[in-house]
Amino acid sequence: MKNYRVGIIGATGMVGxxxxxxxxxxxxxxxxALAASARSAGxxxxxxxxxxxxxxxxxxxxxxxxxxxxxxTADLEKVAAQVDFVFCAVDMAKDETRALExxxxxxxxxxxxxxxxxxxxxxxxxxxxxxxAKHAEVIPAQxxxxxxxxxxxxxxxxxxxQNYVPALFPFPGVxxxxxxxxxxxxxxxxxxxxxxxxxxxxxxxxxxxxxxxxKEPLKLYGIVEDGVIKNAALPNFTAQCIRVPVTDGHFSxxxxxxxxxxxxxxxxxxxxxxxxxxxxxxxxxPSAPKKFLNYFPEDNMPxxxxxxxxxxxxxxxxxxxxxxxQYDYKFVCLSxxxxxxxxxxxxxxxELLCAQNYI
Numbered sequence: 001m002k003n004y005r006v007g008i009i010g011a012t013g014m015v016g017x018x019x020x021x022x023x024x025x026x027x028x029x030x031x032x033a034l035a036a037s038a039r040s041a042g043x044x045x046x047x048x049x050x051x052x053x054x055x056x057x058x059x060x061x062x063x064x065x066x067x068x069x070x071x072x073t074a075d076l077e078k079v080a081a082q083v084d085f086v087f088c089a090v091d092m093a094k095d096e097t098r099a100l101e102x103x104x105x106x107x108x109x110x111x112x113x114x115x116x117x118x119x120x121x122x123x124x125x126x127x128x129x130x131x132x133a134k135h136a137e138v139i140p141a142q143x144x145x146x147x148x149x150x151x152x153x154x155x156x157x158x159x160x161x162q163n164y165v166p167a168l169f170p171f172p173g174v175x176x177x178x179x180x181x182x183x184x185x186x187x188x189x190x191x192x193x194x195x196x197x198x199x200x201x202x203x204x205x206x207x208x209x210x211x212x213x214x215k216e217p218l219k220l221y222g223i224v225e226d227g228v229i230k231n232a233a234l235p236n237f238t239a240q241c242i243r244v245p246v247t248d249g250h251f252s253x254x255x256x257x258x259x260x261x262x263x264x265x266x267x268x269x270x271x272x273x274x275x276x277x278x279x280x281x282x283x284x285x286p287s288a289p290k291k292f293l294n295y296f297p298e299d300n301m302p303x304x305x306x307x308x309x310x311x312x313x314x315x316x317x318x319x320x321x322x323x324x325x326q327y328d329y330k331f332v333c334l335s336x337x338x339x340x341x342x343x344x345x346x347x348x349x350x351e352l353l354c355a356q357n358y359i
Contacts, residue, residue: 004354007033007083009072009104010090012040014054014189015114018343019087020045024061027286028351033082034069041071054191056247076103085110085359087346091189105151110359112350113155114342119216122228125154126219128162128345129285129352130278130292131169134224139358141227152358154349157220158212159187159341160241163333164252165217166293166316170272173262174235178255178327181213181239184246184304187337191247203243213239249308250337255327263328266321270295273318285351287344289314295321302334313339314348 006023010016011034023031034045046065053060070079072090079086086104088111090097097117104111118124123142125135139152146152157165160181168174183206185191185198192199214237221232235256244251258264264272273293280288289311295318296302302317310317313336321331335341353359 004029004084004359005032005082006030006350007035007079007086009035009079009086009088009100011045011069012036012048012052013089013091014186015089015338015342017049017053017055017060018338019089019347020061020064021055021058022287022343022347024063026347028354029347031064031067033079033086034064034067035072035075035079036069038071038074040069041075042068044068054194073100076100076107080104080107080109083109085112085350087343087350088113088115089343090115101153102146105146105148105153108148108150110151110353111153112346112353113153114346115155116158116212118153118155119157119219121153125229126157126216127154127349127352128157128166128220129280129288129348131166132220133279133352133356135222135229136353136356136358138224138227138229144227154353156342156345156349157216158209159337160209160250160252161213161216161220162341162345163250163316163335164254165220167254167273167318167331167333168235168256169220170276171258171264171269173259174256175259176257176327177235177237179213179237179239180253181209181241182244182246182251182253183209183241184248184250184337185243186248187250187341188243192245198243198245201245204240206241206243209241210239213237213241246304248336248338249304249334250341251304252333253330254333255324255330257327266323266329269321269329280348280352283352283355285348285355287312287314287348287351292316293318295319302332304334307334308336312344314344315340
């Protein structure tokens with residue numbers, strides 16, 4: 001596999017920092033350009049991160065500290081000339097983010113985005129590599145619309161759905177899903193130092209999150225047809241999303257009902273989870289977990305502090321599968337929201353697209 005020059009757009013925020021940490025030692029990808037807002041441009045990454053580095057599990061990479069940060073908008077052509085593709089994690093209004101990502105794509109610079117702005121664009125694939133890698137087949141149609149040869153945009157799904165949708169995805173006949181998510185403060189780009197009011201507190205509302213949790217799975221379940229991704233009609237999802245005082249790791253309580261005659265046995269569900277292999281498994285991608293779905297039989301598992309870093313934060317932990325009095329089954333799920341759910345999932349998506357020769 002050849003080496004790729006990559007850029008990070010939005011490099012100063014929490015997800016951008018996570019990209020920096022993940023890519024510092026990546027075997028395929030070398031960071032050659034960093035970009036952020038106009039107020040950060042012109043300074044070195046080391047200068048900016050001296051007081052703004054938020055991640056507790058590693059320092060700002062030494063190899064990136066000397067890079068001068070570009071203005072993501074004004075210096076677009078300069079960034080595009082130095083990279084083979086970019087990761088995007090900007091903190092901008094959705095219409096501004098869409099315009100920026102399209103501009104990079106039209107500059108023949110593929111964009112792998114962790115932002116939500118393009119999730120509902122019909123010819124932009126929203127890829128969870130272990131589930132719907134085939135959605136990359138829509139990229140040629142997107143390139144035709146954009147008038148590009150290399151450039152395109154692909155996005156990650158919402159961080160919270162990436163723990164419970166993978167647990168449901170392998171089963172036919174899923175009809176109704178009720179999910180309550182308990183989401184870490186890093187999902188808001190915060191730490192306890194920057195958000196002290198979250199200590200010993202729960203907030204029963206996360207703006208826009210419930211809509212995303214209910215609608216985005218239908219795109220993952222959709223099919224590529226006539227140059228767009230056509231969303232599935234089922235399953236029906238209803239969600240409540242709650243902010244809890246946890247640093248990292250989104251947790252979900254899931255209730256599922258199957259169509260008549262399609263309810264699997266508990267034993268079959270456990271067997272499918274145990275043996276699940278997505279398309280990344282055979283490609284030997286650097287960031288792919290060896291085991292994506294992991295079931296814990298103990299009543300008190302999985303636990304956020306113990307399990308969020310499983311498989312370098314790229315796995316889903318599942319527990320407490322049992323029959324329900326109103327739905328067919330209930331269980332709980334956990335995943336690392338800034339790794340699998342954001343930067344790590346985006347890196348794995350980029351590896352997949354490289355292996356598929358889209359990049």
